[in-house]
Amino acid sequence: MNGSIHITEGALASLIGLTAHEIPGVVGMAPANLREGIQRVLGRAQVRDGVVIGRDGDRYTADLYVVVAYGVSIPTVAQNIVERVEHIVKTQAGTELAATRVHAVGVAHA
Template identity: 80%
Template structure:
């Protein structure tokens, strides 16, 4: 029996968003299309809204827009997100991301 499995961009975005939420120091995701300020932080129900999936040479790329907890080491949180997301996407979806960029767009007290 042969066939192929297709992972949609929406499914990939959800997987990435849920994984990012598991990282200590991440308060939530922020919509990538906000022009002025941070008007809302998205909870788990809307995690994929903070993830933008693209393509580079046929491989997926991802941009994550996160809100970090006040007082955390933001570069360390971004590094933890990058490592965890790359691992989860590889093991659960079989995808190697061409690029993963974490954008800390806000800081919020928890």
């Protein structure tokens, strides 16, 4: 193959957000810039708003801001998100994340 492939940060954020939505216990994503207690859960169409992509040298980092279902184990859900996101990014985007951080910013009834 003579060309090159570039995956934008927006595409990576969408892939990560969609993956997080598939994890049992995740109600939705929340904007990373919540101010003064304003809470808004984002649907599938806005999943990348709950993902912040950064750089650590030549690799990407991902911060996910999620709302989890009431009654679930938040640490278990967070670990499932990290494992699944890192696997999907590696297999579908062909890259590895330097860090994947999950921020549980809310709890809601599913």
